[in-house]
Amino acid sequence: NTSEAACAPSLADTGRDIAPAADSVANLREAILRRLTYSVGKNQASASEYDWYLAVVYATRDRIVEGWMASTNAAYVHGPKRVYYLSLEFLIGRLLGDALNNLGLTETMRAATRELGVDLERLRTLEPDAALGNGGLGRLAACFMESMATLSIAAHGYGIRYDHGLFRQVLKDGWQQEYPEDWLALGNPWEFKRPEVCYRIGFGGAVEALTSPDGATRYAWKPAEYVEAIAYDTPVVGWRGAHVNTLRLWSARACDPLQLDVFNAGDYVGAVADKMRAEAISKVLYPSDETPAGQELRLRQEYFFASASLQDALRRHLKQYQEVRSLAEHVAIQLNDTHPAISVAELMRLLVDVHGIAWEEAWKITQGTISYTNHTLLPEALESWPVPLLERMLPRQMQIIYLINALHLDSVRKSGHTDARLIAAVSMIDEHAGRRVRMGHLAFIGSHKVNGVSALHSKLLKQTVFRDLGTLYPDRIVNKTNGITFRRWLFEANPGLTRLLADTAGEGIYDDPMALRKIAPYASDAAFVGEFAAVKRQNKVALAKIILDRCHVKVDPDVLFDVQIKRVHEYKRQLLNILETVALYDAIRAQPYLDWVPRVKIFAGKAAASYHHAKLIIKLANDVANVINNDPTVRGMLKVAYLPNYNVSLAESIIPASDLSEQISTAGMEASGTGNMKLALNGALTIGTLDGANVEIKQHVGDENIFIFGMTAEQVAQRRGRGIDMRETIARSPALREVLDAIGSGVFSPDDPGRYAGLVDILTHHDHFLVCEDFDAYYACQREVAAKWLDRAAWWKASILNTAGMGWFSSDRTIAEYADEIWKTQAQKKE
Numbered sequence: 001n002t003s004e005a006a007c008a009p010s011l012a013d014t015g016r017d018i019a020p021a022a023d024s025v026a027n028l029r030e031a032i033l034r035r036l037t038y039s040v041g042k043n044q045a046s047a048s049e050y051d052w053y054l055a056v057v058y059a060t061r062d063r064i065v066e067g068w069m070a071s072t073n074a075a076y077v078h079g080p081k082r083v084y085y086l087s088l089e090f091l092i093g094r095l096l097g098d099a100l101n102n103l104g105l106t107e108t109m110r111a112a113t114r115e116l117g118v119d120l121e122r123l124r125t126l127e128p129d130a131a132l133g134n135g136g137l138g139r140l141a142a143c144f145m146e147s148m149a150t151l152s153i154a155a156h157g158y159g160i161r162y163d164h165g166l167f168r169q170v171l172k173d174g175w176q177q178e179y180p181e182d183w184l185a186l187g188n189p190w191e192f193k194r195p196e197v198c199y200r201i202g203f204g205g206a207v208e209a210l211t212s213p214d215g216a217t218r219y220a221w222k223p224a225e226y227v228e229a230i231a232y233d234t235p236v237v238g239w240r241g242a243h244v245n246t247l248r249l250w251s252a253r254a255c256d257p258l259q260l261d262v263f264n265a266g267d268y269v270g271a272v273a274d275k276m277r278a279e280a281i282s283k284v285l286y287p288s289d290e291t292p293a294g295q296e297l298r299l300r301q302e303y304f305f306a307s308a309s310l311q312d313a314l315r316r317h318l319k320q321y322q323e324v325r326s327l328a329e330h331v332a333i334q335l336n337d338t339h340p341a342i343s344v345a346e347l348m349r350l351l352v353d354v355h356g357i358a359w360e361e362a363w364k365i366t367q368g369t370i371s372y373t374n375h376t377l378l379p380e381a382l383e384s385w386p387v388p389l390l391e392r393m394l395p396r397q398m399q400i401i402y403l404i405n406a407l408h409l410d411s412v413r414k415s416g417h418t419d420a421r422l423i424a425a426v427s428m429i430d431e432h433a434g435r436r437v438r439m440g441h442l443a444f445i446g447s448h449k450v451n452g453v454s455a456l457h458s459k460l461l462k463q464t465v466f467r468d469l470g471t472l473y474p475d476r477i478v479n480k481t482n483g484i485t486f487r488r489w490l491f492e493a494n495p496g497l498t499r500l501l502a503d504t505a506g507e508g509i510y511d512d513p514m515a516l517r518k519i520a521p522y523a524s525d526a527a528f529v530g531e532f533a534a535v536k537r538q539n540k541v542a543l544a545k546i547i548l549d550r551c552h553v554k555v556d557p558d559v560l561f562d563v564q565i566k567r568v569h570e571y572k573r574q575l576l577n578i579l580e581t582v583a584l585y586d587a588i589r590a591q592p593y594l595d596w597v598p599r600v601k602i603f604a605g606k607a608a609a610s611y612h613h614a615k616l617i618i619k620l621a622n623d624v625a626n627v628i629n630n631d632p633t634v635r636g637m638l639k640v641a642y643l644p645n646y647n648v649s650l651a652e653s654i655i656p657a658s659d660l661s662e663q664i665s666t667a668g669m670e671a672s673g674t675g676n677m678k679l680a681l682n683g684a685l686t687i688g689t690l691d692g693a694n695v696e697i698k699q700h701v702g703d704e705n706i707f708i709f710g711m712t713a714e715q716v717a718q719r720r721g722r723g724i725d726m727r728e729t730i731a732r733s734p735a736l737r738e739v740l741d742a743i744g745s746g747v748f749s750p751d752d753p754g755r756y757a758g759l760v761d762i763l764t765h766h767d768h769f770l771v772c773e774d775f776d777a778y779y780a781c782q783r784e785v786a787a788k789w790l791d792r793a794a795w796w797k798a799s800i801l802n803t804a805g806m807g808w809f810s811s812d813r814t815i816a817e818y819a820d821e822i823w824k825t826q827a828q829k830k831e
């Protein structure tokens with residue numbers, strides 16, 4: 001239906017420039033044409049769509065640059081504390097919509113492009129997603145960058161400019177295949193290369209001890225190899241364009257482009273071997289999720305970006321203050337997980353070896369400057385590096401780690417703790433499986449604050465991973481519950497809802513997310529409910545079109561859209577959802593005449609390329625989809641769609657169209673979740689466990705407006721204590737038994753009946769994620785969801801109260817808390 005598709009959500013107009021002034025449209029139109037001529041080198045007659053896209057980006061970028069310079073300059077003049085956010089991942093997505101929206105130029109640009117005969121909506125889709133991240137951790141970094149700019153915090157993001165971001169996922173007969181992604185193939189109009197901002201990064205070699213005439217020993221590291229880090233800057237504009245920060249990404253380059261003598265001797269490959277080795281560092285994002293990569297190249301990436309970023313931060317500090325001793329007063333460095341944890345040793349090396357600061361003072365500066373965010377409790381996800389590898393690759397940093405550890409253990413002993421178990425537990429060196437450096441311990445000991453990302457996660461952090469360190473330093477661990485930027489995840493992704501919210505609650509919602517509470521009184525107002533429902537339906541029509549295009553599955557926009565979108569991982573329990581789908585399928589077939597609530601189960605997500613079990617789960621979802629979607633008995637009542645290549649842009653289409661948000665991880669395993677927040681903000685009801693930020697979402701939206709089921713984190717620990725053989729549990733649940741029998745015997749894989757025998761065997765005998773144990777509770781909870789859906793007024797009321805209650809989950813709130821309690825820099829709220 002084309003008329004409906006035409007109403008599909010489009011680039012945000014948040015009401016601030018709905019009727020743009022004619023002269024500003026004319027100005028923008030002329031600016032685009034100038035850029036088309038002088039930067040793209042095309043005229044109107046020969047310009048391709050992509051040429052127009054480039055001209056539009058350049059014209060937009062031009063409107064950011066002056067603010068950018070002003071913000072940069074203001075940081076030198078007024079000297080606010082600077083924040084450096086070090087992250088190996090920034091999962092940004094597209095920038096054009098974000099920039100226009102934050103500048104308040106969306107409608108003006110739409111009008112200007114229309115006058116030029118091009119469609120802004122189409123141009124917008126030509127931008128490739130910047131996917132320099134795996135999942136939640138990388139996306140959080142991107143939301144934080146936007147919020148720091150919005151709050152006028154003088155911040156830089158530092159990371160790696162990967163040539164290739166997260167792989168492109170193709171589903172071939174339901175199996176995931178990975179293809180390289182090439183976001184830079186056509187250039188990147190948002191970035192500014194800064195070839196003059198270049199640091200040498202050393203690797204390997206040896207450490208020389210030099211004794212000076214006064215008898216003191218100094219250490220000089222003589223690396224065997226150097227690589228250059230070149231800066232690429234992308235401006236990050238905050239809401240209403242008032243402040244612009246920099247995302248500085250490092251690209252690796254060989255010091256010498258080739259060895260001419262080797263080339264002249266005819267060895268053309270050997271002549272560029274060093275170049276290849278150097279450039280490999282920024283070639284590709286490690287696509288693992290929740291399990292550390294463990295390879296040498298990964299450690300090279302970590303050190304490369306940590307060292308370049310610290311050298312750059314110190315250079316800037318010296319330029320501004322002419323000395324390094326005051327660093328902790330003026331600078332806060334946030335480590336996004338342990339990936340940049342080598343920064344603790346590297347900052348010490350730079351202060352002591354390069355700037356000649358005494359050890360004790362350097363240690364105070366380091367601890368006063370650095371803080372660390374933990375994103376996971378999974379033991380297998382905690383980074384540790386073999387001591388011999390560190391000794392070989394970073395010999396001076398390893399010496400420094402030893403000294404930090406020795407002083408740390410000394411002070412532990414001096415404070416009266418001599419118990420060998422405790423000493424072994426708090427040591428930075430793990431002696432259990434070969435000698436390894438625990439990067440979490442290094443980050444903890446080198447930081448003044450360590451934070452978890454939800455209340456439950458921070459509590460568990462104190463009880464598990466950092467139990468002993470936490471008792472030694474009781475004030476160090478704090479909580480900073482994650483948040484999301486409402487500009488992208490509400491204003492841009494859901495302009496229809498945004499307009500309705502502003503019309504009802506007032507324009508205040510654009511600047512104060514807590515103002516969303518003002519729509520609560522309308523949760524049962526028939527007129528408002530009607531409009532709210534109409535927006536949702538429009539978004540569902542648009543998503544139905546995408547599902548038809550990409551999955552060849554036709555779905556009715558009026559059925560319940562039940563959505564699970566996230567990385568595929570056993571702990572996130574996509575399997576639980578699939579099992580429930582099969583149970584529902586069985587139940588419908590058994591009694592097709594009952595009043596079933598029609599629904600479509602929508603999945604999207606990538607599995608790590610080497611994670612075979614997760615890839616098998618994707619295949620199962622697709623096999624189940626095939627059988628169900630082709631079975632005439634359930635047609636109209638149940639469908640399954642697995643959307644390929646989940647990324648930020650696809651999330652922006654799915655989230656505003658969702659009715660039910662699946663947040664069903666094994667309790668105690670999802671540190672926070674952030675997709676849960678995006679979905680609830682857009683009016684989806686959550687079905688979830690008491691895990692991560694679900695606990696706090698429940699508090700904010702109200703117990704009646706969320707579906708909670710299953711074991712708590714405590715019960716999970718107890719249940720595992722009794723063993724994870726599920727034969728008795730399965731015996732007690734006829735529905736579960738039937739589902740497992742069907743899957744295990746090949747009902748969904750007639751081409752290969754044994755395909756899922758192993759998977760069912762694991763669920764039966766070794767169910768670490770307790771899928772079986774939570775199955776009945778989940779199934780029953782889904783029936784409650786269905787009952788609520790049938791009571792339309794009750795459903796819409798709950799949906800509206802979700803949107804109304806989610807203001808607290810704005811990443812502006814999260815960043816303001818970091819600023820106040822960790823960075824000690826004031827979030828400067830604009831007038």
Ligand code: F58
Nearest residue numbers: 134136137289290375670671672673674
């Ligand atoms: C995620 N971690 C958490 N790690 O799983 C999620 O609960 C949380 O909301 C989010 O961080 C933000 O705090 C996560 O995404 C990774 O992707 C790492 C990538 C590198 C290897 C180790 C996992």
